[in-house]
Amino acid sequence: MxxxxxxxxxxxxxxxxxxxxxxxxxxVLPGPYQRLHALAPATSLGLPLLCLALAVDTGPGRSAVKFLVIAALAAASSPVVGIAIGRTIVESTLEEGASGAESEPPA
Known part of the structure; x- marks a missing residue:
């Protein structure tokens, strides 16, 4: 090998x-905030490691550069997407609370 x-x-x-x-x-995790945090290893490590494996497998050249760009974009954009999803969860929770359902706002 x-x-x-x-x-x-x-x-x-x-x-x-x-x-x-x-x-x-x-x-396994119960709430939306915990599930949101569970996505961090997949988006910040999982996908970039897979792209890096493909880049090493293809060898030097354009294909490897494309895989490395995809890995960098995924690793850089995953926190931004996570923040956007978190804000959406907070806004929908606050709207449900204002519509008459008695629930406490998120901490």
Missing amino acids: EARHAVVLALLFGGLAMLLLSAVALL
Whole structure:
């Protein structure tokens, strides 16, 4: 087995482990805020590790650069998307509270 192939397998299994961990957490965790936090390993580590594995597997060239750009965009945009989803959850919770249902606002 080549060293490059071993590195690809390690990156691939690391990324897959992060994605599976997030999927299990989404099924187990009770509230929307906890589930939102469960997505962080998948978006900040899982997808970039998979893209890095594909970039190493393809070798030097345009394809590898494309995979690295996708990994960088995913890692950089995941906090922004998480904040937008969190704000939407807060706004919908506040609207439900104002419509007559007696619930406490989020902490």
